[in-house]
Amino acid sequence: MSDNFHSEGGETRLFRAWFDEPKRTDAGPLLDAVTAIGRYRKLLTGLIERQTPECGRYTRYELWARGLTNALDELEQSVYCAARFRESVTRGQEEKMTPEERDDYRRHxxxxxxxxxxxxxxxxxxxxxxxxxLKLKSERVKNKFSYFTVLRQMQHLHAEPGLCEPLQSIKNAYREPLARLREKRNMEIHLVNTEMLDDLLHIDLCRADRTYIEDLSANMDDLRQGMDMVCRTLATVFDYVHDRKKT
Incomplete structure (x- = not known):
């Protein structure tokens, strides 16, 4: 775990130093997620110290939880920096931007x-x-499975309904922004697939000398909602597995 990030109510500065801002104080869904993971990790640490035959498995889960803590910190900082650099972008075409604005746009x-x-x-x-x-064996359904594959597998197996149902509710609450974010993620990773070629037909290829930018405010709103979904999901999962292990 990063020295700049604490598992419960922590503060981190890192990129905020670029903007002469103080350390972050966690609040809201982010604090809920960080606190839930921290409680689970603390529980596992106590179990590991007992040196039972299960301690190796507990160590693996503790490392997994630590990795998620760090990844959440990195996500928050990425969202924060994207929002801050977006503030400097006021023009809808790159060609009309000043050099300074273009630099901030590219940082965004x-x-x-x-x-x-x-x-x-x-x-x-x-x-x-x-x-x-939870021993769900999602790999039998899909070799390279995603979180959403696991959620469907939980539903199919009727596994842990006390966890599956709230996770499904969270997913449904953020369905639209998640769908847009997933499409952009696929475009970024895979560049173009057959489903996306239709979108390119709407671009005026005869005006390729003009580079119009997307609706940055709408993009940031989706990204913030996506982060809220991740935080709520993490908090729900780790509160549940903490209480499940405790009992």
Whole structure:
């Protein structure tokens, strides 16, 4: 775990130093997620110290939870930086931007894409954690499965309804922004697939000398909602597995 990030109510500065801002104080869904993971890790640490035959498995889960903590910190910082650099972008075409504005626009795009990829990476890591912990065998359904595959497998097996139902509710609450974010993530990773070719037909290829940018405010709103979904999902999972292990 990063020295700049604490598992419960922590503060981190890192990129905020670029903007002469104080350390972050966690609040809201982010604090809920960080606190839930921290409680689970503390529980596992106590179990590991007992040196039972299960301590190796507990150590693996503790490392998994630590990795998710760090990944969540990196996601938050990416969203924060994307939002801050977006503030300087006022023009809708790159060609009309000043050099300084163009630099901030490209910084915004970098952190936006970074946040986009990290968001789904966290969900996939969480999916593998749940698949292992709950012995769901999602790999039999799909070799390279995602968090959403795991959630469908939980429904199919009627596994842990006390966890599956709230996770499904969270997913449904963020269905639209998640769908848009997933499409952008796929475009970023895979460049173009057959379903996306239709979108390119709407571009005026005869005006390729003009580079119009997307609706940055709408993109950031989706990314923030995506981060809220991730935080709520993590808090729900780790509160549940903490109480499940405790009992």
């Amino acid at each position: 795009v970098y952190f936006y894409k970074n946040g986009l990829i990290r968001l789904f990476s966290i969900l996939d890591k969480l999916g593998y954690f749940l698949n292992d912990l």
